[in-house]
Amino acid sequence: MDVNPTVQLIEDLVDRALGRADRPTTVSPAVTTADLERHLAAIEMNARVDEMPQPVGRYSTLKRLILKLSSFVLVRQRTVNLASAGVASGLIRSMDEIKAEMAHESKRQAGALAGIEPRLRSAATQHRDMHEETVERVRGLEMQLAAHEALVAEMRARINDVEATLVLESSRRHAMERSLVSRLAAASRPNAGDPRIATESAGDLEAFGLHEMYERFESWFRPSDATLRQRFEEYVPLLAEATGQGAPVLDLGAGRGELLLRLRVAGVDCYGVDSNQSMVDRALASGLDVRREDLLEHLRSLRAESIGAICAIHVAEHLPPELLLDMLTEALRVLIPGGALVLETPNPTNLVIGAASFHNDPTHVHPITPDYLSFVCKDRGFAEVETRFLHPFPEYELELGSTGSVALDALLRDLQWALKGPQDFAVVARRPGGR
């Protein structure tokens, strides 16, 4: 496609729509003969500039002297003026003659037309006769056409059926091919035990057409939209701090963009990265800036100290240990001094999460404990590292009362944590300096 002329055309149209283009110049109205004659009379009246009345009264002698001295110039001016008036007068006469000729020609043509009229009447009569004959023939043809149209409609309906059947057959074949490819790939994959397998999971998902399946899986297990909105709202004030620094917030693993949408509503400059095309499409449909890229590759491509804050909600548990460390190293490099890092992940110290629901997701690598995540953040050089426990089950708020035994009470509290306690935790850390 030759883009440049198209771009120029669109730019031009937008400018015109916004009223920025030059306006066309207006055309002067036509000048009439009466106007010309009026101007000519004015010229003739003032043409004889050397025949001015003799001055009288105060300084009349001086004025006469000036007139006499300038008379040789005024004489020449009179000649020019009279010649101009003569030319103009001639032009007006020519115009009048042309008009007269035109009027004469009009009359001549009117006469000729009068002669044509009877012939036209005769032709019209012939035409009417032919028309009636044609109408008769058309009626006959219409009856034949109606029969053909019925036949064509039936043929069209059959073609439509065949076409739609082909679409269905194509989708069936597509589904079978995908299934076959998945099975073959699963059966022949040589590196099932490779600890870096998760780094290839995005590519695998795409190759086997499973991105959409993962999106459906994720929808099945995710909390409701209202719950997510409420949860993400908690991060907005922290991440919004970055806006004042003029550096954007980066959401790694942005998914459908729920957090980005909350940030946009709060006026925070932000964008996201995700490797799942279906998720990226959903986010783009919400008008968000989400790019389909590998998270680590994206971090490596950024300038040092160019990002105001980074969040990665439920991402760390998808990464093998060495990639998590690489991500933290890169995050520290690209954050501005004082910039916040938020890592949220399932809380395995809640045993229901750690022992069961964590494993619902086959792309989880292994659970990450709060102690470990906190340690690696400090070890990589982050400061002000804080662990926040989030989203307990409703039963966690229940008042347990006392059994009368200190040991039993403590055990009950531990059980309450282990079974109904926070389902997630977040580590919030900052790049040293700047605050």
Add this chain to the structure above:
Amino acid sequence: MRIAIVKPDWQIRGGFELVVDRLVGHMRRAGHRVDIIGFDAWRVDHRPFGVRIDDEMWSRSPWFFGYLGQWEKCRALRLDRADLVVSTQPPSFGVEHPRHLSLFFHHLRPFYDLSPYVVRAGMVEPEMHELAAAAIRRLDDAAMSGVGHVLAGGESVAERLVSFNGRRSEVSLFHAGPLSGVSIAEATRGDPTHVLCVSRHDFPKRTELFVHADRLMPELNSVAVGVGGRLGRVRQLDRVLDGDVPEVIADEQLWLNDPPWVDPSSIGDRRGPTSNLSFETHVGGDRLGELYAHAHCLVAPALLEDYGLTVLEAMKVGIPVVVCRDGGHLLHFVEHERNGLIVEPTGKAIAEAARRIANDPGLREELGDAARETATAYTWERALHEFDLGIEAVMS
């Protein structure tokens, strides 16, 4: 006051036109003189702003060039005599007036939220579409900056205004109430006989998924009510989609496409050999009430719905609803397992949900009661109050 309502005339009478009718009546009852200033949205010269667009170029993005033509018509309107201007569908918010209230229900969606979908469906030339989308967003941003106050038709629309246009201030919400006026007398409420879908057959309403679902629940009858550009195509699908449906049929291929138009009359009354689905086009309030009264549930398979008035109307009369997880604004009032079911956008998932409700009368009643309760929040009293607040915001 003299109030001018600026509205592109699309020569259809849909839900939005009925909303405008209500508001016009409300303003007239309040003593205002209201004039609807319309312009033919279909007839635009292929010379927007004096630039001749040849047929080849026009065909590369008819939505874009048509929009420019409509934009030009808007800018040519003389609205000096109006005390207040209420704009409606795009690009009518491009009119210029010092007291301008925008009743904003949607953008020109193929260039906004539906943009990735129209590209994937092959409806547009991608490179040209990208250029056109950027141009339209620039125009709309400029127009939006001249609007005094925006009444956004629902939370989803308000979110799009923020994310696409950066419009946060001077925006409030307008929640239209049910329009059909259908009610179900208890005496007429009988045993359920069918699964119901009330929707236009247009992209991206995805009524194709309802046809697919019908094939997967042979023990249930289905009824689809509505008209639209894809009616012929959907009816054709009903004819050719037989009972031998593979479990993992690529549902997206059924609706994410740009098929040629099919004349519904060419299908006649013929149905597929295993179809339990009947189509009805223009139904009156009585017939709709009858269909609601005997419905197991209402299925709304639409993608990214702007608002969901039809779903609200069904909920108002106590019908549980089945919607899809990417149903847009529907998810603002449908809650899974409370007043309806939220499912994957596939025929299989829709069929499973409809069958679940059909086989469990207790669940149907429980969901239906909660649906009725949810719908009570959406009344015209509330809508008119929200509209009056919008007028106050502009006039102050």
